[in-house]
């Protein structure tokens with residue numbers, strides 16, 4: 001996973017609350033067997049609407065999503081995070097996230113910053129006045145800046161540390177390689193082995 | 200100072216701790232057995248490839264095809280191209296990463312939770328994971344067994360460990376002797392009705408008491424299987440002589456000195472007498488009837504001798520609202536006798552009830568009888584080995600003479616991912632574990648039942664217990 005410290009990208013105002021994972025990625029796309037290439041699936045049904053924010057040229061290359069409260073509710077599908085990430089989003093700011101979505105996002109390097117409802121409104125207004133404007137998200141100070149507006153956001157400390165270090169769960173666990181090696185030496189001989197196969 | 204008394208689950212956790220989590224970090228646990236199937240694994244393998252990683256322990260990993268496989272014409276190419284691609288991806292990944300796989304047509308192919316125990320890979324005191332929520336099944340052996348998501352599948356493939364947040368413990372005490380015609384399935388349906396579908400959230404359940412001790416391994420698997428329907432992270436039963444006897448001659452069971460060493464350790468895997476559970480629940484097995492569900496979650500169940508409940512009888516407003524919605528979906532009215540509900544399809548299968556004892560129990564009831572005219576019955580053994588054993592015992596003939604369809608092994612109508620689905624509005628008595636809206640097909644209606652109730656229902660055409668058959 002890439003280290004994340006300070007990131008600047010096009011801000012996208014998503015003035016909706018309760019954006020559930022079925023809306024982020026409809027079920028029909030779950031039959032796919034890859035972990036990448038979900039960009040076309042993101043908000044698939046909303047994107048049929050020419051008015052939808054990502055269909056406006058100024059926002060088409062969006063990288064920081066500013067959404068309403070209760071983002072990522074519903075089904076636990078990790079595909080929702082994959083779709084946001086594959087489209088190009090690195091950060092979602094919202095007044096409230098669903099737990100499972102937040103957990104999945106942290107595993108995939110997508111920053112979920114929790115902001116106040118008032119700050120979400122301030123950001124929306126500022127973005128809409130300047131379509132295509134960039135927002136700078138600083139994970140070291142937990143502050144997002146857009147021109148002269150600056151808002152602070154919350155993210156749990158353990159996840160923040162992992163993102164700053166660029167450690168995905170696997171990379172992090174691999175820092176314990178020695179402990180795993182040691183543990184394996186202590187495993188009793190009777191423990192199950194699938195190979196060689198016995199039928 | 201004496202060591203702190205521990206529950207069974209805490210002992211297994213302690214013995215698998217690789218790194219103790221500090222300052223908010225989760226504990227890192229070693230995983231002894233990783234079961235893989237076609238639906239939740241392709242992205243995990245893709246992730247390994249993108250990162251240039253290998254599978255750390257192919258010798259602790261095993262794959263089988265089950266969720267998305269056909270149960271007829273298994274010698275022909277899979278008709279649905281998306282399903283075929285998913286199966287082919289698993290075969291390709293298994294080959295590339297050196298993982299043992301049991302493919303369609305193979306003697307050890309079958310539902311992942313039937314295959315592990317059957318091979319003797321599931322043992323007491325181990326940690327088991329699989330990208331499937333019903334991994335809790337393996338807890339019947341006194342293993343700590345948990346369902347995981349796709350990122351976690353990748354994590355286990357790469358590191359053979361998993362970071363896990365701590366859990367709470369709950370004792371489910373089931374005392375007394377079951378009456379004739381009442382089974383493990385009825386115990387677990389009653390437990391879920393009692394504690395609710397969210398009642399187990401954050402807990403590892405330990406099933407205890409004389410009624411659990413009296414159960415066979417297959418009965419214990421049925422119970423642990425549905426722990427997830429109570430919202431629990433895992434369910435388990437302490438190992439005993441029944442466990443050891445079941446394991447003893449299995450292909451991958453330890454032998455010689457290893458066996459003796461294992462049994463000695465396994466015997467220590469009981470909750471210490473003065474250990475304290477975070478919560479305790481009590482159930483009187485001798486008072487139980489056959490249990491069936493009337494609604495659209497597994498907690499919405501009653502005795503088969505009861506009637507469809509009135510939503511107004513629920514004091515909790517959420518439960519009341521759920522009941523109203525469920526009755527509408529199920530097309531049922533309050534006050535109808537459960538036994539008057541006519542069904543269209545009887546499904547005998549799934550990782551809850553598709554093992555040899557389940558098939559024997561059902562076959563015994565229907566032997567020499569004919570199914571009701573309104574009924575379609577489908578029997579789907581949990582594994583090819585179960586299927587073969589049933590055929591050796593002549594059970595297939597009993598089912599076929601009765602008018603049932605005798606299928607090849609897989610998940611089948613449990614989740615309707617393959618063509619085995621109910622039509623909209625169709626009503627089924629199913630030995631599976633989930634009665635959610637649309638679970639067995641769009642608009643389909645599911646009543647969860649035991650294999651005995653499934654068999655009696657197939658004879659009478661309405662929800663029934665063997666006791667209702669009289670001398671017909």
Ligand code: SF4
Nearest residue numbers: 333549550610613614
């Ligand atoms: S039989 Fe049903 S519950 Fe069991 S693993 Fe298959 S789909 Fe899941």
